[in-house]
Amino acid sequence: MNEKTGEVRRFHRFTPRLPRLMSAGGSCDVCDSPLHAHTGPVSSRTYAFPVREVAAAFVAVGTGASYARAADRARVAVGRPQLGGEQGGALVAEWLDLLAPVVLDAHAERAWPETLVLDNTWFMVENRRTHRQTLAFHVLGAYGYPAGARRGRVWALSASHQATQANWEAFLRTLDVSDPPKLVITDGNAAIGNAVRAVWPAQPGPSLPVPFVARCEHHLHVNGVEAMEGDGIGGWAHWLRRRLDTAFLRTEGWDELHEKAAGFASTQTWLAGIGDVGVQVALRHLLPAHHSTAALDTALGTVRDFLDSRSFVLRNKRRTNLALGLIRLHLNGVDLQSRYHSLVRQHLDANGGVLPPQRAGKDTGAGPRTDRARRAVASLRR
Numbered sequence: 001m002n003e004k005t006g007e008v009r010r011f012h013r014f015t016p017r018l019p020r021l022m023s024a025g026g027s028c029d030v031c032d033s034p035l036h037a038h039t040g041p042v043s044s045r046t047y048a049f050p051v052r053e054v055a056a057a058f059v060a061v062g063t064g065a066s067y068a069r070a071a072d073r074a075r076v077a078v079g080r081p082q083l084g085g086e087q088g089g090a091l092v093a094e095w096l097d098l099l100a101p102v103v104l105d106a107h108a109e110r111a112w113p114e115t116l117v118l119d120n121t122w123f124m125v126e127n128r129r130t131h132r133q134t135l136a137f138h139v140l141g142a143y144g145y146p147a148g149a150r151r152g153r154v155w156a157l158s159a160s161h162q163a164t165q166a167n168w169e170a171f172l173r174t175l176d177v178s179d180p181p182k183l184v185i186t187d188g189n190a191a192i193g194n195a196v197r198a199v200w201p202a203q204p205g206p207s208l209p210v211p212f213v214a215r216c217e218h219h220l221h222v223n224g225v226e227a228m229e230g231d232g233i234g235g236w237a238h239w240l241r242r243r244l245d246t247a248f249l250r251t252e253g254w255d256e257l258h259e260k261a262a263g264f265a266s267t268q269t270w271l272a273g274i275g276d277v278g279v280q281v282a283l284r285h286l287l288p289a290h291h292s293t294a295a296l297d298t299a300l301g302t303v304r305d306f307l308d309s310r311s312f313v314l315r316n317k318r319r320t321n322l323a324l325g326l327i328r329l330h331l332n333g334v335d336l337q338s339r340y341h342s343l344v345r346q347h348l349d350a351n352g353g354v355l356p357p358q359r360a361g362k363d364t365g366a367g368p369r370t371d372r373a374r375r376a377v378a379s380l381r382r
Helices: 051-062 067-077 085-106 165-172 190-199 217-229 239-245 251-260 265-273 277-282 294-313 317-331 337-350
Strands: 115-126 133-145 153-160 183-186 212-215
Touching: 051 067, 051 085, 051 317, 051 337, 067 085, 085 317, 085 337, 115 190, 115 294, 133 165, 133 294, 153 165, 153 294, 153 317, 165 190, 183 190, 190 212, 212 217, 212 277, 217 239, 217 265, 239 251, 251 277, 294 317
Parallel strands: 115 183, 183 212
Antiparallel strands: 115 133, 133 153
């Protein structure tokens, strides 16, 4: 500012707010317009890769690609040599630390839906020297149906070493719990049921407690078939099997199943263990029209397909959960590279084209190069 005139002097900026990589010419990949040397792809002031390659890497990770494979693709795209091993995958792992939250926050769920489906899967790892298998981690999953929706979506995925009641409570509290779901569907897992009741103590509603915790009808049917096989009932045409097919739809069918099961010891034992299901059957017509965990089971099966072959190397809890977030977006069909690219560009623009230093999310002291005596336990191991 000029002290005499009060005039504000504006300095000319010679570089754009978002810098661009120099281009060797050619044409745009999207619109085929000719490119000049100064119109290359947008990048950060501190990163050597264009933003579009970060977005492409996130899409690849969401479809199950390893960090190393996604990083190799990014290097090839900009004409750099590929790197092997852990060093190669570190590039995308660090992008996850810094930029994946930008993408995930834009697609984040804020509260739980009207119908909430909960289940989990787990991953085992084998010691190559002793061939002994141990637990690596669990993935806790939630699938949701908003009020009035016939089709749902994967609501949340989270990696945790254990799947105890405390883990499930922490998982449920990651979103706003002030408005409880009307219906929660589980496969009968006690840890999940206890966690739901701890987070949302049952409140009396007009006709049923809220939230109402229901058992998956598919799992009930499968368990019933197994119990009947113990009584020598193996064919679908048996009259008791036919009664099972409709036993969870209305009270008359449920009561008749109990009546007809007299004299079948295995079936009676099974029915005695699920006596509370009778309440679920009686109130079924008042609940939202969702009755199984099948949609979530399918999603968790895809997660297993994506991660099982490399679960041993997934030790960093933060990065694994960020990768699971990208997988969730893929499962929900919203993993658009153009959308990711726009979100990262907006973030860069808001920060003057500068990103924080990399290596922020490393499990310090947990890497294979750390001396064994001083090595810390990775955040997804116990």
